[in-house]
Amino acid sequence: xxxxxxxxxxxxxxSGDHQAEAEASATKPLGGIAGWVDDRVGAAKxxxxxxxxxxxxxxSFMLGEIAMYSMIVCLLTGAFLTFWFVPSASQVVYxxxxxxxxxxxxxxxxxxxxxxxxxxRGGLLIRQIxxxxxLIFVVSVFVHMARVFFTGAFRKPREINWVFGTILSMLACxxxxxxxxxxxxxxxxxxxxxxxxxxxxxxxxxSYMSYFIFGGAxxxxxxxxxxxxxxxxxxxxxxxxxxxxxxxxxxVHKHTQFPAPGRTNNNVVGYPLLPVYxxxxxxxxxxxFGVIALISAVVTINPIxxxxxxxxSPITAGSxxxxxxxxxxxxxxxxxxxxxxxxxxxxxxSMNIFPGSILxxxxxxxxxxxxxxxxAWVTGDKREHHLLDRPRNAxxxxxxxxxxxxxxxxxxxxxxxxxxxxxxxxxxxxxxQTLRVLFFVGPVVAFIVTKRICLSLQRxxxxxxxxxxxxxxxxxxxxxxxxxxxxxLTAEERWVLxxxxxxxxxxxxxxxxxxxxxxxxxxxxxxxxxxxHFYFRDRVAPATPSELEAAHHEHDHGGHVAAPAGEHEAIxxxxxxERETIKADRHLD
Amino acid sequence: xxxxxxxxxxxxxxxxxxxxxxxxxxxxxxxxxLFENPxxxxxxxxxxxxxxxxxxxxxxxxxxxxxxxxxxxxxFLVSYFAIPDEATFFFPGIGKAKxxxxxxxxxxxxxxxLIGIGAVHWAKxxxxxxxxxxxxxxxxxxxxxxxxxxxxxxxxxxxTQMNRRPVLKYTLGGALGLFALPLGLQVAxxxxxxxxDELKHTIWDPKDNGGKPIxxxxxxxxxxxxxxEVTLGSVFHVMPETLQKYIDEGKHVLEAKAKAAVILxxxxxxxxxxxKAKDWGVDGAVAYSKICTHVGCAVGLYEQQTHxxxxxxxxxxxxxxxDCAVIFGPAKRPLPQLKITVDDAGYLVAPQGFQExxxxxxxxxxx
Numbered sequence: 012x013x014x015x016x017x018x019x020x021x022x023x024x025x026s027g028d029h030q031a032e033a034e035a036s037a038t039k040p041l042g043g044i045a046g047w048v049d050d051r052v053g054a055a056k057x058x059x060x061x062x063x064x065x066x067x068x069x070x071s072f073m074l075g076e077i078a079m080y081s082m083i084v085c086l087l088t089g090a091f092l093t094f095w096f097v098p099s100a101s102q103v104v105y106x107x108x109x110x111x112x113x114x115x116x117x118x119x120x121x122x123x124x125x126x127x128x129x130x131x132r133g134g135l136l137i138r139q140i141x142x143x144x145x146l147i148f149v150v151s152v153f154v155h156m157a158r159v160f161f162t163g164a165f166r167k168p169r170e171i172n173w174v175f176g177t178i179l180s181m182l183a184c185x186x187x188x189x190x191x192x193x194x195x196x197x198x199x200x201x202x203x204x205x206x207x208x209x210x211x212x213x214x215x216x217x218s219y220m221s222y223f224i225f226g227g228a229x230x231x232x233x234x235x236x237x238x239x240x241x242x243x244x245x246x247x248x249x250x251x252x253x254x255x256x257x258x259x260x261x262x263v264h265k266h267t268q269f270p271a272p273g274r275t276n277n278n279v280v281g282y283p284l285l286p287v288y289x290x291x292x293x294x295x296x297x298x299x300f301g302v303i304a305l306i307s308a309v310v311t312i313n314p315i316x317x318x319x320x321x322x323x324s325p326i327t328a329g330s331x332x333x334x335x336x337x338x339x340x341x342x343x344x345x346x347x348x349x350x351x352x353x354x355x356x357x358x359x360x361s362m363n364i365f366p367g368s369i370l371x372x373x374x375x376x377x378x379x380x381x382x383x384x385x386x387a388w389v390t391g392d393k394r395e396h397h398l399l400d401r402p403r404n405a406x407x408x409x410x411x412x413x414x415x416x417x418x419x420x421x422x423x424x425x426x427x428x429x430x431x432x433x434x435x436x437x438x439x440x441x442x443x444q445t446l447r448v449l450f451f452v453g454p455v456v457a458f459i460v461t462k463r464i465c466l467s468l469q470r471x472x473x474x475x476x477x478x479x480x481x482x483x484x485x486x487x488x489x490x491x492x493x494x495x496x497x498x499x500l501t502a503e504e505r506w507v508l509x510x511x512x513x514x515x516x517x518x519x520x521x522x523x524x525x526x527x528x529x530x531x532x533x534x535x536x537x538x539x540x541x542x543x544h545f546y547f548r549d550r551v552a553p554a555t556p557s558e559l560e561a562a563h564h565e566h567d568h569g570g571h572v573a574a575p576a577g578e579h580e581a582i583x584x585x586x587x588x589e590r591e592t593i594k595a596d597r598h599l600d
Numbered sequence: 601x602x603x604x605x606x607x608x609x610x611x612x613x614x615x616x617x618x619x620x621x622x623x624x625x626x627x628x629x630x631x632x633x634l635f636e637n638p639x640x641x642x643x644x645x646x647x648x649x650x651x652x653x654x655x656x657x658x659x660x661x662x663x664x665x666x667x668x669x670x671x672x673x674x675x676f677l678v679s680y681f682a683i684p685d686e687a688t689f690f691f692p693g694i695g696k697a698k699x700x701x702x703x704x705x706x707x708x709x710x711x712x713x714l715i716g717i718g719a720v721h722w723a724k725x726x727x728x729x730x731x732x733x734x735x736x737x738x739x740x741x742x743x744x745x746x747x748x749x750x751x752x753x754x755x756x757x758x759x760t761q762m763n764r765r766p767v768l769k770y771t772l773g774g775a776l777g778l779f780a781l782p783l784g785l786q787v788a789x790x791x792x793x794x795x796x797d798e799l800k801h802t803i804w805d806p807k808d809n810g811g812k813p814i815x816x817x818x819x820x821x822x823x824x825x826x827x828x829e830v831t832l833g834s835v836f837h838v839m840p841e842t843l844q845k846y847i848d849e850g851k852h853v854l855e856a857k858a859k860a861a862v863i864l865x866x867x868x869x870x871x872x873x874x875x876k877a878k879d880w881g882v883d884g885a886v887a888y889s890k891i892c893t894h895v896g897c898a899v900g901l902y903e904q905q906t907h908x909x910x911x912x913x914x915x916x917x918x919x920x921x922x923d924c925a926v927i928f929g930p931a932k933r934p935l936p937q938l939k940i941t942v943d944d945a946g947y948l949v950a951p952q953g954f955q956e957x958x959x960x961x962x963x964x965x966x967x
Contacts, residue, residue, distance in 0.1 A: 065734040168739040208895025208960035223791040273640030294719025301713025308705020323858035326900040351932035357966040502638040555633040
C-alpha cells in the first residue's frame with residue numbers, strides 16, 4: 012500500500028549520500044595496517060557496506076540490544092567465575108573467612124562460591140554482576156519478544172528469526188536455571204530437588220530419566236558437574252550460535268521501522284552505522300554494563316551464604332526460583348492434587364505435576380514459535396512486511412498477545428501465593444482458588460477488553476483525522492454556546508493515523524465441486540474463513556481522503572448556526588492556509 | 601455521519617452493515633481512495649549544528665563525561681588495594697554493606713556507564729542526525745538466480761551418479777541414519793546407574809540395623825530422643841540412627857537423608873482422628889516422612905495452632921490430625937507415617953520402616 016513518490020525529499024537525501032561516498036574514496040588511500048589487512052582479506056568492501064548500513068531509530072529497538080549486551084556481560088563475567096568456581100559435589104569442611112559457616116560440611120561447589128563471595132577480592136562483585144546480568148538478560152529477551160509480537164515484526168520475511176528468538180528465549184531460561192543451581196546452596200538445591208520430582212512425574216520413563224540425570228539416586232555427585240558443563244559449554248554454544256544467526260538475519264532483512272512520513276515498506280530510514288550507530292549502540296553497551304554494575308554494587312542478589320549448604324532435610328519459607336521460572340512454579344502451585352491417579356497395571360500418573368513442570372515449557376514455546384505461521388495462514392498474506400503495525404491496528408493479534416500475557420501473569424503471581432498471603436494478610440487457599448479461576452477467566456476478559464481498547468483507539472484515530480485534534484481552546488459563541496476548537500492535522504501527523512491496512516475477513520467462495528459434493532479443500536477453507544472472521548470481524552477502517560473531504564463539507568454546511576467565519580480565522584491565525592480547511596468541529600458525537 | 605462504524609461481515613450482506621452512507625462506496629473504490637505518503641519531513645537543525653558555542657559546549661560535556669569515567673577507573677584501581685576485605689559500612693536505606701563490593705561496584709559501574717553516556721551524548725549533539733534512506737529489495741532471489749541454483753545443484757548431484765546408482769543413495773542414507781546411534785547409546789547407557797527400586801527404600805528399614813528397631817535421632821546433632829523430651833506442640837527434625845554409618849564413611853549421606861528425613865511432633869492424643877495414626881504414635885507423638893509427596897521438598901513448616909504441616913515450595917498442606925491427609929495444594933497423597941514406639945532405655949524407636957514409598961510420585965510407585 013505504501014508507495015514511494017520519486018520526487019520525495021527522501022530520494023534527494025539518498026543521491027547526496029552517493030556523492031559523499033565517492034568523495035571519501037577519492038580523498039585518502041588505504042595504507043598502513045588497514046591496507047595490510049585488506050591485501051589479505053579484502054575487508055574494505057565489507058567495511059564500506061557495513062559503515063553505511065542504515066538502522067531506524069526507536070526506543071523499543073533498544074530492548075533487543077539490552078538482551079544482547081547483558082548476554083555479553085554474562086559471557087564475560089561467567090568466564091571470570093570459572094577461574095574460581097569448583098563444579099564438584101564432593102563434601103568438604105568449610106574453613107574460609109565467613110565465620111557463621113566455619114566447620115560446616117558442604118559441597119566444594121558451595122565452598123568455592125563462598126570463596127568467590129568472601130575471599131576473592133572483587134569476586135562478589137563479579138558474581139553479582141553475573142547474576143543481575145542474567146536476570147536482566149531474560150527480562151529483556153521477553154520484553155523484546157513482546158515488542159516484536161505486538162508490532163507484527165515477525166511477519167514475512169522474518170518468521171525464521173522469530174523462531175530463532177523463541178528458541179533463544181527458552182534456552183535463556185534453561186541456562187539461567189542451570190546457572191543458579193550451581194552454587195549448591197539450600198535454596199537452589201531445593202530447586203534441584205523439585206526438578207527431580209518433576210522428572211519423576213514423567214509417565215513411563217520418569218524414574219529412569221531421574222537416574223540418568225542424577226547419575227544414580229538423588230542428589231548424587233554428578234548433577235553439579237553435569238549442570239556445569241551444560242551451563243558453561245553446551246547451552247552457551249547454542250545460545251551464541253543462534254544469537255549470531257539472529258543478528259545476521261537482522262542485517263540480511265534490514266531492520267523494520269515504524270510507519271512515519273517518508274518511511275515505506277520499500278525503504279529503511281535512519282542513521283548509518285558509522286558514526287551514529289557505532290556511537291549510540293556501542294555507547295549503549297557501556298550504559299547497560301554500567302547500570303548492571305551499579306545495581307550489583309548496591310543491591311544484593313542471591314546471598315547464598317545466608318541460605319547455607321544444600322541438605323535435603325532443612326528448608327526455608329518462601330522458597331522460590333529466579334523470576335523467569337516463576338510461571339512454571341506457579342503452574343505447579345495451581346494444579347490441584349486430585350489430578351494424580353493410578354491406572355490399570357498400578358501405574359502412577361502424576362498429572363498434578365507433569366503438565367506444569369515438564370509439558371508447560373515446550374507447549375508454551377511451541378505456541379509462541381508457531382504463531383507467525385498461524386497468522387500468515389489466516390490472513391493468506393504472502394507479502395513482505397517491513398513496516399511495523401501499531402498494536403491498535405491489529406486488534407485481534409494484540410488481544411491474543413495480552414490474553415497470553417495475562418495467563419502467564421496469573422501463573423507468575425501464583426508462584427508468590429505464599430508471600431502474597433503473608434504480606435496482604437489473606438488466606439493462601441483463597442488466593443490459590445482465585446488464581447485457579449483467573450487462569451481461565453483472565454485471558455478471556457483480557458482478550459475482550461484489549462480488543463475493545465484497540466478498536467476504540469482506532470476510532471479515536473479516525474476521529475482525529477477527520478475532525479482534527481482537540482486544542483483545549485473553548486470558544487464561546489454569540490448565542491452563548493461553548494465549543495472546543497479542533498485544529499486540523501498536518502499531512503505528516505495524519506499519515507501515521509491513516510497509513511495502515513484494515514483487512515476484511517476472507518469471504519467464502521462456493522464450497523462444492525462440480526458434482527455438488529463438499530470438497531475437502533473447501534472444508535479447509537471454511538476453517539480458514541472462520542479464523543479470518545475471528546481475526547477481522549471487528550474492524551475500523553482508516554479514514555480516507557474522500558471521507559475527510561466529506562467531513563470538511565459537512566463542517567461547512569453543518570446543521571448548527573454557524574459562527575461567523577471570521578471568528579474562526581481569528582482563533583486559528585498563524586495556523587497556515589491548509590489548516591483553514593477544517594476549522595472547528597461541531598460534531599463531537 | 602458516523603465515523604465509528606465497525607464493519608461486520610458476519611451476516612452475508614456484510615459491507616453494507618453499520619454505517620449508512622459511506623462504507624459501501626468506500627470499500628468499492630478503496631484502492632484509489634488512499635492518503636499519500638507525504639515523504640520525509642525536512643531536517644530540523646539542532647543547536648550545535650548552527651551555533652559554534654553550543655557545539656563547543658557539547659564537546660566540553662562529552663569530554664567531561666569521559667574524564668569522569670577515567671576518574672572512576674582510578675578510584676577502582678586504588679580501592680582494589682586500599683579497602684580491606686572485611687571492611688563494612690552502613691549504607692543509608694540499604695543496611696550494612698561490604699565496603700569493598702560497594703566501592704568497587706560503584707567505581708566500575710560509573711567508569712563504564714559514563715563512557716556510554718558520553719558516546720550517546722556525542723552522537724546526539726555533534727554527529728550528523730540527518731536520516732539516510734536505504735532501499736529495500738525483495739528477499740527472494742530472481743527467477744534466473746533460482747534457475748541457475750537449481751541447475752548448479754542438479755549438475756552436482758548428477759556428477760555423483762547418485763541417481764543412476766540408487767544403491768549408493770540408500771546405503772549412504774542408512775549409514776548416516778545409524779551412525780549417531782552408538783553415540784546416543786553411549787550417553788544414554790552410561791548416564792545411569794538406574795536402580796528404580798531404590799526409590800521405594802529408605803534406611804528406616806530395620807534390616808539395615810540387623811533387624812533391631814531404629815532409634816530416632818535429632819538432625820543434625822544425631823542424638824537419640826527420649827519420649828519425655830518431646831513436649832506438647834514441639835517439633836523435632838529426625839534422622840534414623842542408621843544414618844551415622846553413612847556419616848562416618850562420608851558417602852551417600854545426602855542420598856540417604858533425601859528419603860529418610862522425618863518430622864516428629866507431639867499433640868494431644870485425642871486430636872488425632874485416625875486410629876492407625878494414633879496406634880503408630882506414642883501418646884500423641886507421631887512421626888511422618890518430611891519429604892513432600894508432591895515434588896519432594898522438605899515439609900518444614902508446622903502451624904502449631906491448626907496442626908497443619910505446610911510445604912514451603914508449593915504450599916501443599918497436610919493435616920496432622922487426619923493422618924497427614926492433603927487438605928490443600930497440589931499434592932495428592934498423605935505423608936507416609938513412620939510407626940514409633942519407646943525402647944527399654946526410654947528412647948523413641950521405629951520398629952518397622954515406612955510401609956509405602958516416601959516422596960514424590962513416580963511411574964512404578966504403586967507396583
